[in-house]
Amino acid sequence: MPTMAEAHANLCSIYKDSCSALVEAFIKSYKQVLLLWPEFPEVTCNILHTLPCVCSWENHDKMFLEVERIIKRQINMSVLPSVQPFHAIAYPIGPLLALKISYVSNDFDNHPLPHLMGSVFGMHNREHVEVFYYALSPNNNTKWSQHIQFEAEHFVDVSAILQQGPWSVLVDLT
Structure with a gap:
């Protein structure tokens, strides 16, 4: 379904985990998800982690700030943060969030x-x-x-x- 953000997010995971040949489809699908649902925390965190793997640094600093905002919001809501633990180690997030x-x-x-x-x-x-x-x-x-x-x-x-x-x-x- 072209307007269902969750379906696109699942498609992103398939592309990401399949092979490097599908990287363009993966990035396109992630961007589609964020157009449909800009506040989809798991997708924002996953794309931040994955884009550097293909040397895409566009808006990287802005995305770190967005992920930090997501983590703060999720902690305040007592929700398990969307960022993967091993990914968070590489992020420049402040110690108050960890x-x-x-x-x-x-x-x-x-x-x-x-x-x-x-x-x-x-x-x-x-x-x-x-x-x-x-x-x-x-x-x-x-x-x-x-x-x-x-x-x-x-x-x-x-x-x-x-x-x-x-x-x-x-x-x-x-």
């Missing part, structure tokens, strides 16, 4: 996650952010899990809660 960081994993152990992310876990500036780690599996006390727990500001083993049943994930862990 006060808490949470890592949730089943593998804070001898697994590729801590092998690849191990140095990142301890690099957060604790003056600007509060860092939480939620372990979905029990700790087996390897050097990897010990290292993460040593660097963790807040490390919470929620594996026992999860073993109680699927309803337990609704518990507020903050």
Whole structure:
């Protein structure tokens, strides 16, 4: 449907994830979405992240300001921000918009996650952010899990809660 912003946004995701040959169609479709629904937060955040991948820097600074406005609005509304966590790391957003960081994993152990992310876990500036780690599996006390727990500001083993049943994930862990 040519006037349905959500349909165009889904088409954008297909183009973006398919292959680089569809980049022009992807950009055209994203622009169509923003014409139909200029306040579509996920699309604004996705296009900001994707356009630099094709060396398109047009309105880049203006788009950062728009994404920062979106994040502020979503935080004030207690809505999960539309910006992807790993994308936000690369954005020049102020520390007031990134006060808490949470890592949730089943593998804070001898697994590729801590092998690849191990140095990142301890690099957060604790003056600007509060860092939480939620372990979905029990700790087996390897050097990897010990290292993460040593660097963790807040490390919470929620594996026992999860073993109680699927309803337990609704518990507020903050």
